[in-house]
Amino acid sequence: MLVTGREILEAADRGGYGVGAFNIHTLEMLGPVLEVAEELKSPILLQFTYGSIQFIGAEAIGVLGGHLARRSPVPVAIHLDHGAGFEQSVTAIRSGFTSVMIDASRLPLEENIAATRRVVELAHTAGVSVEAEIGRVGGTEDHVTVNEWEASLTLPEEAERFAAETGVDYLAVAFGTAHGFYKGEPRLDLDRLAEVDRRVSVPLVMHGGSGVPHTLVRQAIERGVRKVNVATELKDAWARAVREILAVQPEEIDPRKLLAPAREAVKHVVRQKIQVVGSAGRG
Numbered sequence: 001m002l003v004t005g006r007e008i009l010e011a012a013d014r015g016g017y018g019v020g021a022f023n024i025h026t027l028e029m030l031g032p033v034l035e036v037a038e039e040l041k042s043p044i045l046l047q048f049t050y051g052s053i054q055f056i057g058a059e060a061i062g063v064l065g066g067h068l069a070r071r072s073p074v075p076v077a078i079h080l081d082h083g084a085g086f087e088q089s090v091t092a093i094r095s096g097f098t099s100v101m102i103d104a105s106r107l108p109l110e111e112n113i114a115a116t117r118r119v120v121e122l123a124h125t126a127g128v129s130v131e132a133e134i135g136r137v138g139g140t141e142d143h144v145t146v147n148e149w150e151a152s153l154t155l156p157e158e159a160e161r162f163a164a165e166t167g168v169d170y171l172a173v174a175f176g177t178a179h180g181f182y183k184g185e186p187r188l189d190l191d192r193l194a195e196v197d198r199r200v201s202v203p204l205v206m207h208g209g210s211g212v213p214h215t216l217v218r219q220a221i222e223r224g225v226r227k228v229n230v231a232t233e234l235k236d237a238w239a240r241a242v243r244e245i246l247a248v249q250p251e252e253i254d255p256r257k258l259l260a261p262a263r264e265a266v267k268h269v270v271r272q273k274i275q276v277v278g279s280a281g282r283g
Helices: 005-015 027-039 050-056 058-071 086-094 109-125 156-166 190-199 214-222 232-248 255-277
Strands: 019-023 044-049 076-083 099-102 129-134 138-141 144-146 170-173 204-206 225-230
Touching (some): 005 044, 005 129, 005 225, 019 232, 027 058, 027 232, 044 050, 050 076, 050 086, 058 076, 058 086, 086 099, 086 109, 109 129, 109 156, 129 156, 156 170, 156 190, 170 190, 214 255, 232 255
Parallel strands (some): 019 225, 044 076, 129 170, 170 204
Antiparallel strands (some): 138 144
């Protein structure tokens, strides 16, 4: 079932569980991720950064991803992750995406509100839901780096105003997570997250979900997080599996034999994350 992100996350909000949003970096990842969601009867968001869209092709994602989602027995949304502007949202919507993120968090609050509201007006006209971000999540995502000293946590009062004035469907907040792998134990401001959830009526999004201990992920879900992004762990699992098979079979040239272990490694990560966020059996 190809649905909007809003449909998936509003159901999660009512049920008090999270949903995994898995970054697809190459089309070979698409099948394994979706297969696990169907196996566990879990709703899922398949998400692509604009860099991945350029690498794969917007039309290929729309045609193949849309086809697989429509024939799937579980709810599936196709999501633009970290869209940098209005034009990228337009490209995604025209290609059949059912959810887009406009990330103008680098801008001052007033400009972030204006940029987000513009995308919301367009997307809602097309029946597409919208994610936005307030505060900055540290680390690197698709070649965009936010150093730790630049990262600022979301102010609950600004989140309340932002959600009200933009009409956004779900909101990514900065409460101590980071893109990429953590250099130490993640330090999450869960009290801040709970206060944002108290002030904001829309589902909340956790970026930087790779490497966060399962107990902290569950505590974040208890405080309003409904969408948990996973990207780095998928890339890492994929790369490790390919390196391992090449180490023992350096002369292997058949892509199918090289990628089969990578597909299984990705499935393992997705299976684990779906169990952690609590969406198994919800589809």
